[in-house]
Amino acid sequence: MKDLADVALNTAKQKGAAYADIRIARTLNNFINTRERRVENVTSTETYGFGVRVLVDGAWGFAASNKVEREEVARVTDRAVSIAKANKAIQRNRISLVPVEKYPDATYTTAVERDPFTVPLTEKADYLLKVNAEALKVKGPGPMFVTSNMFFTKEEKYFASTEGSSIEQTLIRSWPNFIVTSVDPKTGRFEQRSSLGSPIGKGYEVVAQYDLISEVPRAAEQAIQKHTAKPVEPGRKDLVLHPTNLWLTIHESIGHPTELDRVLGLEANYAGTSFATREKLGKFQYGSKFVNIKGDKIQKDGLATCGWDDDGVKTMEWDIIKDGILVDYQTVRDNAAVIGHKYSHGASYGDSWGAVAFQRMPNVSLQPAQGSANISADDLIADIQDGVYIEGDGSYSIDQQRYNLQFGGQVFWEIKNGKKTGMLRDVAYQSRTPDFWNSCDGVGSREHYRLGGSYFDAKGEPTQINAVSHGCPPARFRRINIINTGRKI
């Protein structure tokens, strides 16, 4: 691969590139989908190719091909240079890059106990059919349906750049999951409950750890219970959010607005810009003193965790919000230069060989409470007179500058006088991001910290996906607007 990389980097330099890199990548996916007593679909996909990125006269060019051959590498590099030259006419802001160390012989592999791509298909299928069988044992008011799935990915990528780096990485991610649906023929209603475990940067061992076989009967019972749950009374209430719900709120209301490319306006046409503008850096009270947020691409089991980003920057951890104050952004080499930073935080990623690397979210996580006290969700609930406790992620929506958020969940519990009472239905919480995070008056401790995350965070045009984790303990928020989402049609 080094030979092919040399073809690209030398061709680019000869044709006037000040910087060039090549990513040669193979991505493997393995999906198994089941419903009730049958395996619906088993698919293994593989895609292999390379992409060359060049910087010529302060303009980017990128081209890619699935033919990983010397002549094609030269042709595609030439095309990337031509694109950069064509873009010069509309390059009003000259691109420059902050410095990076060179890593001439680097490797990284996700630490897994068992590579999911070596696990026999029969073992995977048998497991999922057992999950379904457990769900179907639970009797509801009418038919029960269950789908269960396993989804594994492996990225093998080689990166080389004119900075002198040569980096090989293998990244593995896994996600077993299910959805149970209960139908009540008398009312004509259906209710669902999804598994609470997120995708994660682990191997097949996560199947045993998530233990869907134990979770699914409870999920089926909760789906049935939703039919007769009490519709929520709308109004201002206190909230406790379990990590399986809070991760998504962190993702949308802190993860995205602290991406520097959004702050600068580079995503204005699609995902949008950000309210967390540059003059706020170092002084804006984003949240209460309980809100400490770190960005990282090094966290154990994180979906975005890797050794080097797709700019060839060694991954790291840093503060984004410290004691409630916005102190930094997520950055990549070109954007960091725009705001005068000396180095990049390493948040560059391209989702395949054919997609240009650009700024993508690292793991962005809420830190647990300091000190030795063990603070659980129940401890946070104990101090609430009238509130709602939410587990699992559900509906999610937020505006293009990340102010107005509205989230649902999987299971909603009424809190009265410090205790969880009955199940609620038709619940969503709606708030304004700084109001929401400034209303946080308690977070759980390290023992209750858990990773949530998404395989499919979409951004950019053409849209690319990114896998990202968000760790957090349970947290409490005061006087949040709860809406009732029940409707009749």
Next chain:
Amino acid sequence: MSLLSSNEAEAILKKVLSFSKADELEATLQGGRAAYTRFGMNSASSSGDTENLSLAINAHFGQRSGIATTNTLDDQSLEKTVRAAEEIAHLRPEDPEQMPFLPKQQYETIAASFDEATYNADAETRARAVAATIDPARAKNLTAAGIFDHTGGFVARANTVGNFGYHRSTNTSYTTTVRSADELGKTGSGWATSISHRIADIDAKAVGARAIEKAELSREPVQIEPGNYTVILEPNAVGDLLAPMMNLFAARAADEGRSFLSKKGGGNRIGEKLYGDEINIYTDPNLAASPGAPFDAQGLPTRRIDFVRAGVVQNLNYARFWAKKMSKEPTPFPSNIVMDGGKTSIEDMIKTTERGILVTRFWYIRFVDAQTVLLTGLTRDGTFLIEQGRLKYAIKNFRFNETPVKMLNNIEAMSPVARIIGSERAGANLPILAPALRVRDFSFTSLSDAV
């Protein structure tokens, strides 16, 4: 070259089929080119030009199947991928619902969906179009971001029971968001777009001018209270609400009680009047404005299907197994989604509106409750108060919680249809054609400070 002719594609597929040891085998070969130029901060940001050629194999042994894909197409890799699909099929349990592959089908040729100029467009062409937005934006102290993209390619499918199909298509779009340089809270933002299968249809200068005009009109938005309003929704906003609802038109989910189209006590709601008299929704692969493919991913020949006619649900999507079980004709996956319009222009809708809100587009639309098709999302990039027949001023954006089922019962006027690009690029792959609508009693539930 990644754009293979029918003969070239058939030769590769024949070779693939010759490697088969399965009871039945089907192979799908796709290839083509995707290129784009993005811009932000009035300057080029990133660009790409990617060629790919990929093969998917589906192998059947009795009631067992396995799917494997590759994009390395030397003989050794082709055979390896066939073996991989066969191995999956060998190892997995039987699926009693698996359907055999379709034998030889008659496919129409829909040549109009491919445009050479679109396929071959280059970076200079894209840069000239982008300059036609950036330059006037800069001259007015506005900031533009956007993308000009074009894709094209072929799909060919063949199986061991005699079927073969080949089709080529192209697609291109130009989209820009222009923002004013005002301080936070006073900023104006305007968005405009054009999408077609022919690059000659894209008038980048006009798109840019429309976004600039909306950005200037949107400055210093005024806060008004959320509530139920008469709204004029531009076609992009209408298409955005239509698409998620049409995703729920699956017969099986309805028959099993898992859909808003399920009938209380069992069965589905085909034949029920769920929408206003004027509502017709259908798919048609031969639509001149948006020609589709002659076959879908299962190999079924595409055809016009009416989903809603005069407000009555006419058809749902029947996958092959469910169609057989319910003694229905299977339905091909839609080629596009079309909602019929009317004759009232947006300008005429505004002139005859006493008090209402004009919505350019929506953003971040998600289901809140699939049971009632309750969706939430926000207005964006051009939201205006209408009073006494004219635009009065820009207003702050709103979040809505609304169901398109109710919306399609509350229509007061419809414009001719346009092809849309919705938020998150809805309609870019599966084309959506929708009219602008004036709708009474649309529910905005909270305010947003976002511009």
